[in-house]
Amino acid sequence: MKPIPDQLLAEPGRAHGEATGEPTDVVRRSLLQWFRGLSPLFAGLVIVPTLLASLYFGFLASEVYVSESRYIVRSPSKPNLSPLGMVLSGGNIVGASEESEAVIKFLGSRQALETINQDGYVTRAWGNGSIFWFDRFGYLGKDTGEDLFEYFLGKVTANDSSSTMVTVLTVKSFDPQSAQTINRRLLEQSEVLVNELSDRARRDSIAFAETELARARQDAQNAALALAAFRNREGVIDPELQASAGLQMIGKLQDQLIASQTQLLQMQTYTPQASQIPYLRTQISNLEREIAAQTAQLAGGRGSLSSASVRFQELRLASEYSERQLSTALSAYKEAQAEARRKQAYVERISEPSLPDDAAYPRRLRSILGTFVLGLLAWGVASMLLVGVREHRD
Template sequence: MLQRYKIASPLFLLLVVMPTAIAVLYFGLFANDVYLSESRFVVRSPSKSSISPLGMVLSGGGLTGASEESNAVSEYLESRRALAETDTDALVRNAYGNPGIFWFDRFGGTSGTSREQLYKYFQTKVAVEQGTTTHVTKLTVRAFTPQDAQRINARLLERSEALVNSLSERARADSIAIATGEVNDAKRVAQDAAIALSRFRNQQGVINPEQQATARLQMISKLQDELISARTQLQQLQTYTPEASQISFLRVRVAALQREIDQQTAGVAGGNRSLSSAAVRYQELQLTSQFAEKQLAATLVSLQDAQAEARRKRAYIERIANPSLPDYAVEPRRYRGIIATFILGLLVWGVVSMLMVGVREHRD
């Protein structure tokens, strides 16, 4: 037993007494107080249109949490960009690299002072917790003075608000730019269609082939009525008074009416320059022009909707709790750290002691 005790005593000193003594010295004399500054916020945006009246009633049509923007803010707060924008005036480096901080806790005390090492160190001091049901995001910043913790928290929150505003503004600008581009394209198409229709009218010398053909048909109908009347009179005179002087006049009139009818009929149909052949191309150009005008009207409505939607859907950060100024340090938990070190040392000492005793008995 005495021999076993001699074996265990150095292990007990090494694995239990020494770590506990180091923990007492560290937590009792050297460890710096750590202050926590908390802020809570939610990213808000107008709710999207419901797909049904029932959905509209259930949603209430009010403000809702913008999940995409919330996720973007959470990712931003833990990114290198957030550190760079927060440390523009060396706020972070001065807060964590102060020579008055114990070297074990100070930034650069046990490692280098590069930007990447600062980022890794900064990640241990900033915590972001996003609520799954309430959409409330809690930002916690640890620092060695209450003022530094509050200033860093406030700076991160300000930069997050700027990020949400820039994302919202960019989304608005993109939607309006797309709608404006569609309007400009529709304008060009409508102008080209109108120019093509005008050029066709000038080349063909017609305004509306269908209306002009209708007018000519009416004229042909009247001429045919006159022709029938003239032929009837001519037949009557030739039958009853073959020597009448009006017969030659009526013959000339019948021939003139027939030529006029043939000319008007040829103008309506039967030739490359006729109204019937021009009507096909005219209808095609007119339909293209009408479609372009309707498309332009639709894009103008879309532009107005995009502008209204851009004005309505603007995400923003609503602060629920501003960055707090801690009254006292909550870390390190000194007694807990000492007790945990002692208990852990006992466990390790017990396991190592049993292993060494077992090995020695096996040798004996």
């Protein structure tokens, strides 16, 4: 790169004895010589990009306004906390990380764009003819739905803080009102989404509790019917109680048998010709048959009370278990209903969408200087590469 000739540093009037402020032929020739002496590489990588950047950022680029809002997704403390966690949280309202992440994903989705652009407002705001053609949506025929979604992703950002759980929603547009309106629409749709997620979770919870309650009721009913059918079939109410009564009966019969046998023995010893001896023998025989019958009924074969007691115990335990399951399911259903009456998650706005009063972009001077610096870096790297290639050839 050649230095600027001294003639360019001198005032035209003093160099030629003239007071006029217009360039002289000498100055024109000096400028031409200076530009001709510039390296084409320097001109292509530094001067031309800087001039184009100056033209675009200085005169052509449309002003971009940024609307910002802040919100947090809150929900009641989760019920599955440990006892220590429940004491520390105190049942307070806390940030809902899952719902917050879902909202952020939604804000960058096609569904969010389609919802806020149902009336075409977003397309009109970003594709207005007053916007410079290179900046607006739809330039060079890129006006498809996919093009709009890509353009949307470049204008809308949602960032959250893991420590505060606060999400910052920013929207860029080419006038303050549209930036604020689009931001407000996205925020409203976020609230709708969180409410839908909460309603769906509540419905699923209640539906599951209702299903479990219906199943428990059916099991309890089946167990009760099975127990009733067993009692009707076997002709017993409670085998244990009946067995206890049977044992008492056998005990009484045995007492009578012993008394009759004792009386018979005495008569045979002292009055063998007594007329009561045949009666006592008949009575003893009847008592023995009755005791045998009662014993067979209690501990005999398949039809005995002992065998019926085993099956009765199984059915009674099943009935008691189903009753406990029904009680548990009923408690869970009531708890699910109580939980459903609370709003599990909601969007709390910390700051409403702002109405910007000044354009945030483009940052004209910074962009021009950045282009110039990058051009210098590219020119320096390219120059060193060319020098290396020449030295290698030599």
